[in-house]
Amino acid sequence: MPLVPIDRPEFDVAIDLRYATERNFTGEPVYARALPFLHRHAADALARAIALARPLGLRLKLLDLYRPPEAQWKLWHHTPDPEFIAVPWRGSPHGRGVAVDLTLLDGQGEELDMGTDFDAFTPRSHHGDTAVSVDAQRNRLLLLGLMTAAGFDFYRNEWWHYQLFDARARYPLIADGAAAPRLM
Numbered sequence: 426m427p428l429v430p431i432d433r434p435e436f437d438v439a440i441d442l443r444y445a446t447e448r449n450f451t452g453e454p455v456y457a458r459a460l461p462f463l464h465r466h467a468a469d470a471l472a473r474a475i476a477l478a479r480p481l482g483l484r485l486k487l488l489d490l491y492r493p494p495e496a497q498w499k500l501w502h503h504t505p506d507p508e509f510i511a512v513p514w515r516g517s518p519h520g521r522g523v524a525v526d527l528t529l530l531d532g533q534g535e536e537l538d539m540g541t542d543f544d545a546f547t548p549r550s551h552h553g554d555t556a557v558s559v560d561a562q563r564n565r566l567l568l569l570g571l572m573t574a575a576g577f578d579f580y581r582n583e584w585w586h587y588q589l590f591d592a593r594a595r596y597p598l599i600a601d602g603a604a605a606p607r608l609m
């Protein structure tokens with residue numbers, strides 16, 4: 426069982442799995458239950474990011490973690506756009522447990538301005554977009570720096586998405602029924 430739960434005291438993060446709620450681009454829950462899991466390699470990298478953020482007075486707010494491949498099909502059927510949704514027959518790094526969608530919270534627990542919401546399917550969400558405010562550009566670069574220093578790769582079209590390097594080559598998809606019985 427490579428997946429480990431992230432809702433533990435040793436991970437000092439806020440967790441808001443948007444796909445377990447109606448607050449996602451499909452307008453309805455995609456997950457039957459909100460169970461925050463990551464592959465242990467990704468959990469180790471996440472712990473490094475938490476430790477780097479803490480002295481800056483920042484906390485991580487996690488928006489999506491392990492995503493059962495079954496849920497990937499639901500997202501694809503809603504929006505079959507390969508720029509923003511991993512094609513399910515190839516699989517997402519989320520389905521391998523090695524991707525995390527997140528933003529940053531300040532000392533008051535308020536989300537930093539990142540220029541767009543999570544899952545905004547627009548060029549404004551791309552790294553390096555200069556149409557968003559300078560504050561948002563700075564905050565994105567801060568998140569990029571924390572996550573890459575912690576050992577994550579980034580995805581140029583989504584400021585909120587980070588994953589382990591070579592995710593598809595190194596990590597198999599994890600079915601929620603067979604490999605992760607606790608999820609169902």
Ligand SMILES: [Zn+2]
Nearest residue numbers: 524525526586
């Ligand atoms: Zn993602």
